[in-house]
Amino acid sequence: xxxxxxxxxxxxxxxxxxxxxxxxxxxxxxxxxxxxxxxxxxxxxxxxxxxxxxxxxxxxxxxxxxxxxxxxxxxxxxxxxxxxxxxxxxxxxxxxxxxxxxxxxxxxxxxxxxxxxxxxxxxxxxxxxxxxxxxxxxxxxxxxxxxxxxxxxxxxxxxxxxxxxxxxxxxxxxxxxxxxxxxxxxxxxxxxxxxxxxxxxxxxxxxxxxxxxxxxxxxxxxxxxxxxxxxxxxxxxxxxxxxxxxxxxxxxxxxxxxxxxxxxxxxxxxxxxxxxxxxxxxxxxxxxxxxxxxxxxxxxxxxxxxxxxxxxxxxxxxxxxxxxxxxxxxxxxxxxxxxxxxxxxxxxxxxxxxxxxxxxxxxxxxxxxxxxxxxxxxxxxxxxxxxxxxxxxxxxxxxxxxxxxxxxxxxxxxxxxxxxxxxxxxxxxxxxxxxxxxxxxxxxxxxxxxxxxxxxxxxxxxxxxxxxxxxxxxxxxxxxxxxxxxxxxxxxxxxxxxxxxxxxxxxxxxxxxxxxxxxxxxxxxxxxx
Amino acid sequence: xxxxxxxxxxxxxxxxxxxxxxxxxxxxxxxxxxxxxxxxxxxxxxxxxxxxxxxxxxxxxxxxxxxxxxxxxxxxxxxxxxxxxxxxxxxxxxxxxxxxxxxxx
Numbered sequence: 001x002x003x004x005x006x007x008x009x010x011x012x013x014x015x016x017x018x019x020x021x022x023x024x025x026x027x028x029x030x031x032x033x034x035x036x037x038x039x040x041x042x043x044x045x046x047x048x049x050x051x052x053x054x055x056x057x058x059x060x061x062x063x064x065x066x067x068x069x070x071x072x073x074x075x076x077x078x079x080x081x082x083x084x085x086x087x088x089x090x091x092x093x094x095x096x097x098x099x100x101x102x103x104x105x106x107x108x109x110x111x112x113x114x115x116x117x118x119x120x121x122x123x124x125x126x127x128x129x130x131x132x133x134x135x136x137x138x139x140x141x142x143x144x145x146x147x148x149x150x151x152x153x154x155x156x157x158x159x160x161x162x163x164x165x166x167x168x169x170x171x172x173x174x175x176x177x178x179x180x181x182x183x184x185x186x187x188x189x190x191x192x193x194x195x196x197x198x199x200x201x202x203x204x205x206x207x208x209x210x211x212x213x214x215x216x217x218x219x220x221x222x223x224x225x226x227x228x229x230x231x232x233x234x235x236x237x238x239x240x241x242x243x244x245x246x247x248x249x250x251x252x253x254x255x256x257x258x259x260x261x262x263x264x265x266x267x268x269x270x271x272x273x274x275x276x277x278x279x280x281x282x283x284x285x286x287x288x289x290x291x292x293x294x295x296x297x298x299x300x301x302x303x304x305x306x307x308x309x310x311x312x313x314x315x316x317x318x319x320x321x322x323x324x325x326x327x328x329x330x331x332x333x334x335x336x337x338x339x340x341x342x343x344x345x346x347x348x349x350x351x352x353x354x355x356x357x358x359x360x361x362x363x364x365x366x367x368x369x370x371x372x373x374x375x376x377x378x379x380x381x382x383x384x385x386x387x388x389x390x391x392x393x394x395x396x397x398x399x400x401x402x403x404x405x406x407x408x409x410x411x412x413x414x415x416x417x418x419x420x421x422x423x424x425x426x427x428x429x430x431x432x433x434x435x436x437x438x439x440x441x442x443x444x445x446x447x448x449x450x451x452x453x454x455x456x457x458x459x460x461x462x463x464x465x466x467x468x469x470x471x472x473x474x475x476x477x478x479x480x481x482x483x484x485x486x487x488x489x490x491x492x493x494x495x496x497x498x499x500x501x502x503x504x505x506x507x508x509x510x511x512x513x514x515x516x517x518x519x520x521x522x523x524x525x526x527x528x529x
Numbered sequence: 530x531x532x533x534x535x536x537x538x539x540x541x542x543x544x545x546x547x548x549x550x551x552x553x554x555x556x557x558x559x560x561x562x563x564x565x566x567x568x569x570x571x572x573x574x575x576x577x578x579x580x581x582x583x584x585x586x587x588x589x590x591x592x593x594x595x596x597x598x599x600x601x602x603x604x605x606x607x608x609x610x611x612x613x614x615x616x617x618x619x620x621x622x623x624x625x626x627x628x629x630x631x632x633x634x
């Protein structure tokens with residue numbers, strides 16, 4: 001086993017205790033990148049190459065030199081007897097939606113292809129302060145608008161390390177792929193409707209959507225400001241907990257960041273699940289699918305392999321002493337995506353207005369008659385199809401004559417979704433749940449360039465089990481729970497009340513521990529076989 | 530009944546959005562907008578009590594958990610040259626921006 005395959009907390013321990021140097025940890029990750037990455041995403045990729053379809057393509061920018069400087073600094077601190085931080089020498093990747101001073105920050109869009117931020121996002125700054133090594137910026141759907149990472153303006157798009165004919169999911173697809181393939185130990189993504197948890201599930205890694213406000217959004221390019229949550233991707237729950245303990249906490253630069261103290265998440269991982277009440281809801285075993293042929297929304301049962309993975313996990317947790325509470329009603333789950341179609345688009349359109357070629361973003365080089373034409377040409381050239389679609393939808397549903405019918409109604413349904421969870425978690429109510437156990441996704445990773453690619457409605461419904469947590473603001477944790485018959489990872493999700501991340505980590509860790517010797521735990525991503 | 534975005538309304542939206550679209554882009558985007566509206570239309574089926582409040586965010590903010598307001602303080606950036614390097618056009622340490630149309634009152 002290579003160093004890059006070890007857990008992040010082990011690497012940090014080994015660096016801190018001088019068993020290895022940070023540079024050795026870095027070299028191992030760089031060798032893995034050489035082995036599996038292929039060419040990074042670029043605006044002008046040229047024709048497809050023979051091995052493109054077999055590589056991971058997680059990165060847009062590889063910052064090996066920056067990581068080298070950081071590794072040497074960590075090693076100097078260790079040698080001097082100073083505390084090098086809890087993530088000493090751990091190679092990490094950064095979704096290319098976070099500002100890192102001196103590195104391009106593209107949001108996977110032509111609009112920001114030349115943007116080099118003069119400052120660093122708060123969660124990234126905290127990773128660096130904790131001794132992490134920034135290996136580079138990883139690919140995503142353009143402006144995080146998608147669930148497959150294929151809509152990036154930087155091609156080739158990332159591919160799933162377990163089967164490169166499948167998508168990584170998205171929008172944090174580069175993050176999930178880089179963690180799953182061992183190119184890094186940790187990555188930071190953003191989750192607006194499921195963009196950390198869904199790719200984590202597709203790529204067989206752990207993904208965390210923290211409570212809204214738990215992690216500062218300062219320096220994160222905004223998608224939907226009331227829904228966006230930066231969060232960790234890792235290969236095990238301990239590493240995810242460690243990373244969240246580093247990046248979480250109040251930030252004077254983000255007024256929505258919470259002042260609540262941050263627990264030492266790894267410290268109480270082993271407390272177990274005895275006596276915890278873990279709910280299962282029929283509303284998370286029923287899929288809603290738009291059927292364009294008959295112009296109707298259809299409902300059907302979730303696939304048996306995913307259902308069984310969730311029920312098996314519930315059984316294992318019950319063996320450990322958890323009380324499994326069945327038939328918990330969450331009736332507004334089915335409205336999560338339609339509500340998201342409205343709220344996220346209104347907020348996205350608002351956030352995208354700043355990219356006009358003058359204040360921010362690409363400016364056309366063509367001759368223009370006046371400022372208005374400069375705006376139109378710059379935005380037409382800079383934005384891909386998905387940003388344009390979100391701008392138009394957001395403007396339509398928030399227009400004065402339609403806002404009562406669409407936007408205000410969606411905001412009220414958001415209240416109902418929140419109330420569903422409040423009832424389930426109410427300590428005086430009939431269910432009194434500590435957590436809810438659900439599938440993370442409706443399917444395992446779907447094929448690249450398939451029918452999902454251009455169908456924005458079908459693509460959005462891929463997030464139907466994750467998006468409700470974003471509406472409600474509550475935390476969610478996706479963890480691997482086996483494979484389907486095609487060898488693709490299955491993810492299960494734990495949802496809890498506001499700021500219950502510590503409890504979710506305990507449950508996830510208990511499940512990991514009890515399944516540690518299961519046969520499926522021995523599987524390795526195809527790109528490493 | 531879903532309201533459909535017809536070509537005329539679509540062109541108006543494109544203008545408001547400060548976009549220019551190629552014909553094939555316009556066809557795709559209008560089609561997707563109408564499909565999304567069809568999905569959004571399912572929200573009409575929910576019986577909504579007029580007393581249900583809107584939720585602009587999921588997690589409640591209390592004075593105990595919220596950040597205090599930040600002081601409105603001017604902080605000079607340590608190296609303005611870095612900022613100027615990002616601009617498409619500069620002159621004598623200033624950003625050059627396109628001429629802004631205006632109307633004499």
